[in-house]
Amino acid sequence: MKNSPISIETVKNLLEAKGVKPSFQRISVLKYMLQKKNHPSVDMIYQNLITQIPTLSRTTIYNTLKLLNKKRVIASLSISDTELRYDYISDPHDHFLCKQCGQIFDIDALTEAMEPKEINGHDVHEVQVNAKGICSSCRAKMN
Amino acid sequence: MKNSPISIETVKNLLEAKGVKPSFQRISVLKYMLQKKNHPSVDMIYQNLITQIPTLSRTTIYNTLKLLNKKRVIASLSISDTELRYDYISDPHDHFLCKQCGQIFDIDALTEAMEPKEINGHDVHEVQVNAKGICSSCRAKMN
């Protein structure tokens, strides 16, 4: 999980382009996601940012993620049994969740551009493909 | 959501075939799922069965679903943001969740038998394809 350095300015522009007023907290949350690329939970974000923003509230993370989700900057992943995870919206791809360590990995889309707008008369807004199992690193440790 | 009548005996045999001791509560839970085909939450099952089994405990539903899941009789669906839903394991198919009413519909598999055993070195145990949007019935009501 290497960190890609990303400037505040870049994140700020990104938020403005999506119609989100770029507050310090919002920039921090999105910057974290863009750099870590780790499909974080609310708590992963909170635990990391609280070291830099001592006054940060968990509620702000919830508010921010809900807003960014509504503005289609990030997607919420219903892949874990216990908590929502979030992902910056970029090229289409699928996800693999390790049931052992909880890490989520990007994987190539398992099927070609499957984005029907309608199924059986229902309006389709999104389709997510979730694989689950044991990641290579955890399998190695199990020997 | 029409109820297919299913005999106790049928459910009992099904459980035994999967190595699950067919207690009254377990039969009741699985019979409910087979008849309703509604991908229920714990609470949906509980609210229905409590009318027939006044002593029923929610914990029993949790225990039963966990056991049936382990024995591969049912699958747990991470599709709702708020609660786990469960589905009897039969022919491969995908799911559509209505974000308005919360109903889950079976849909034809969006892609052909996509069950890789390995992706990027990770062991894959299961793949779920989840569509979300607004169901036809809810859309009609929104006019």
Next chain:
DNA sequence: ATTTAAATTTGTAATGATTACAAACAGAGA
């Protein structure tokens, strides 16, 4: 049938993620 052991069910308390809500705060304009 009685006794015993094991498995199942039940009820209550704890945990943990998320939401509700109102007070505190910050920034933009007049």
Next chain:
DNA sequence: TCTCTGTTTGTAATCATTACAAATTTAAAT
């Protein structure tokens, strides 16, 4: 500076799920 609006914060409430131990049921053995 004052005011208005939007943002952030902290606390309390809610809700799904799990932990756990007591009570009950079942099956086996005598």
